[in-house]
Amino acid sequence: MKMRMAGNKFEAIYTALKAEITEGVFNDTMLLPTEKLLAERFGTSRNTIRRAIQLLNDEGLVYSVKGRGVVILESTRIDQKFFRIGNFQGLKAMSSAKNVKIQTRVQDFQELTVDEALSSLISFPVGERVYYVRRVRVVNDRAMAYDTSYFKKSIVRNLSENIVKASIYDYIEQTLDFKIAASKVVLEVISATSKDFELLDLSTNNCVGKLVNMVYTDMGRLFEHTTVNYIPNEYALVTFEQKKN
Amino acid sequence: MKMRMAGNKFEAIYTALKAEITEGVFNDTMLLPTEKLLAERFGTSRNTIRRAIQLLNDEGLVYSVKGRGVVILESTRIDQKFFRIGNFQGLKAMSSAKNVKIQTRVQDFQELTVDEALSSLISFPVGERVYYVRRVRVVNDRAMAYDTSYFKKSIVRNLSENIVKASIYDYIEQTLDFKIAASKVVLEVISATSKDFELLDLSTNNCVGKLVNMVYTDMGRLFEHTTVNYIPNEYALVTFEQKKN
DNA sequence: GAGTGGTCTAGACCACGGT
């Protein structure tokens, strides 16, 4: 029985082990086989096995204890239910359900120069020319979120309202010559402003979630600062943390 | 010049490189030296260098591009400002400021059995005996958050209100014979309930942040399910994400 | 003391970027 997954051995091993964990193959001990045994079974070195286990660990399925073994964590409901952040596609990935109608309304689009006040908000240098875009996200006819975005003109050249209406990310990856590498995300709960009441279907709620997303090119340049304000009760974020010692 | 940091080489190298990055040593190219050069400089193998770079990467300081090198990401304000989640101490780590007076009021404490409804909320099996604890967190005389916690009695034996008033985690790590290994965290914004209005100083806000924390022992057993409801405008969470390809 | 995962080495080949 040959398996082929990605070209990488450690990913194939990760996939195989994950399947066996969810099938309950190791339920008697709640421990993975030892790294040595797995190395023999998959015909690889121990380091490659360790990389596969690292992936399981990142996902919160498993936890290694020196001297004992690789412990399988009891599963919970959230393992299936929620999305993980790490999308570079904005809201699309947030509403992972089926049968949703998503519309984007470009509410504002202009070019401006970063001043002191704006610089302190978005970490772009004073004097930088930027495109400013405001987009409202409507899901099943309900205004769920709006984005307030700033793009550096020196990197995202010749942005237009038509491009914004289609997909900025398609434009970046297809027309421009750079790639999106990474992003930093900050998440808060804040009192709604008059702008929030104006743009969102908040019903009786007077607070919003605020997700700040700073995006980098693969040259290490910060080129986008987007703030997503979204309504309560619709979105969740999941992380997994480990104790160091 | 010998440096000594932690016992691990890769952590020492990580610390050294991080300092040099923030000092601006590599500002001319915004690239780290090649892994080969770093291996020679620190007198280690390339794998050890790669582990150090991985730490920088996890922290959002650096991003590797095959064929080009390790790119240093432009720094932003949030690199200094916010905490990273991953505390196992509840709210203490959330208010990282100085001069804050934190009080904990145990508002409810009892022992009960998990029924169907509770089981679907907290992923504990039906019939499990648990301690139920409600604690209100008061920071500078303001009710900022409250915890609703369930602990498995089979693991956290003989919990008492006195222990809860002191520190459950000290009790676990000092008196009981197990360690805390990892936790899964879910974060949402939700409409406030009457309980929220009763317990929190929400002022005019009618929503709360909700942080669900599921905590595991080093045997892989889920033993605690805690929900923290907290007021808007006071807390933030930071993550860092990378594009795979 | 036996066995586990954690760290580390010194090589090798591959895929990709820049020239």
Add this chain to the structure above:
DNA sequence: CCGTGGTCTAGACCACTCC
């Protein structure tokens, strides 16, 4: 094309858990 980071190997020693 050369140099880069990405993957992988086959060893070694250490720190820890468990009996």
